[in-house]
Amino acid sequence: DQQVKQNSPSLSVQEGRISILNCDYTNSMFDYFLWYKKYPAEGPTFLISISSIKDKNEDGRFTVFLNKSAKHLSLHIVPSQPGDSAVYFCAASEGTGANNLFFGTGTRLTVIP
Amino acid sequence: NAGVTQTPKFQVLKTGQSMTLQCAQDMNHEYMSWYRQDPGMGLRLIHYSVGAGITDQGEVPNGYNVSRSTTEDFPLRLLSAAPSQTSVYFCASRRLATGELFFGEGSRLTVL
Numbered sequence: 001d002q003q004v005k006q007n008s009p010s011l012s013v014q015e016g017r018i019s020i021l022n023c024d025y026t027n028s029m030f031d032y033f034l035w036y037k038k039y040p041a042e043g044p045t046f047l048i049s050i051s052s053i054k055d056k057n058e059d060g061r062f063t064v065f066l067n068k069s070a071k072h073l074s075l076h077i078v079p080s081q082p083g084d085s086a087v088y089f090c091a092a093s094e095g096t097g098a099n100n101l102f103f104g105t106g107t108r109l110t111v112i113p
Numbered sequence: 114n115a116g117v118t119q120t121p122k123f124q125v126l127k128t129g130q131s132m133t134l135q136c137a138q139d140m141n142h143e144y145m146s147w148y149r150q151d152p153g154m155g156l157r158l159i160h161y162s163v164g165a166g167i168t169d170q171g172e173v174p175n176g177y178n179v180s181r182s183t184t185e186d187f188p189l190r191l192l193s194a195a196p197s198q199t200s201v202y203f204c205a206s207r208r209l210a211t212g213e214l215f216f217g218e219g220s221r222l223t224v225l
Contacts, residue, residue: 004155032212043117043203043216044156089155096212099144099163100171103155 003027004092006104014112019077021107023090026071030092030102035064035075038087038106047088048075051096080111115139119204119217126194126224134189134220136204143209145187149173149200150219156203162187163209194224 005024013019023033031052036044050057050064050073057064063076077084090104120135138145146161158171162181176198178190187206191198201221205214 002155034212036216041218043205043218044214045216046213049212091156093212097210098212099146099161099169100158101212101214103148103157105153105155 001026002105003030004090004102004104006088006090006107008107009105010108010110012110012112013080015082016079019075019080019084019109019111021075021077021088021090021109023073023075023104024071025073025092025102027092027094027102028071029094032093032096032098033064033066033073034091034101035062036089036091036103037084038089044089077109080109082111082113085109085111117204117206117215117217119202119220121220122218123221124223126191126222128195128224130194131190131192132194132222133191134202134204134222136187136189136217137185138187138204138206138215139185140206140215141184142206142215143184145181145204145206146171146214147177147179147187147189148203148205150203151200159189159202191222194222196224198222199224 034049035047038044066073087106089106117138147159148156160179162168204217
């Protein structure tokens with residue numbers, strides 16, 4: 001059973017606008033969350049993370065929001081750029097040093113120039 | 114900066130054949146792992162290792178073997194390939210105390 005869910009397989013956004021990618025999780029023991037970006041024929045690359053002691057973390061154009069009561073997190077990209085077009089994976093674990101990182105199924109973002 | 118290197122990038126096998134996917138990292142990471150990516154399933158952990166001589170099973174270990182004789186290398190062995198093992202395989206590594214995984218470029222395996 002999928003413990004991390006990304007219910008939107010794809011998202012299209014105009015260049016310069018905001019992209020919002022959503023992720024839900026079911027395991028209340030998860031307390032560390034990450035977003036990875038993946039281009040075709042490449043491995044996933046780390047984008048941004050957040051621990052459950054925070055509800056927001058920013059890194060440049062990327063912000064992750066965590067709503068623990070709703071077991072929901074989202075990744076905001078502002079402004080979106082064509083180079084952001086990729087598949088985005090949400091991942092979660094019980095602690096930063098956990099042996100298993102659980103991944104969602106990914107959302108394909110297309111930024112239209 | 115090599116990072117995590119996987120070979121081969123593509124492989125076609127017949128049912129019942131065996132093969133080894135190679136993974137090497139040059140970042141002196143203690144933790145190494147293998148994931149498989151399937152459509153609609155995300156990435157799922159096959160096996161992992163927290164150091165040389167130590168390995169353990171992940172979510173989907175059946176049909177796969179691993180060993181960790183050095184810090185740098187973590188090969189994944191398929192002893193008798195099955196069509197259900199058709200997938201893209203990713204090796205990843207990290208420092209033990211951190212959560213950020215560094216991934217290789219992936220190995221696409223097709224079992225006929």
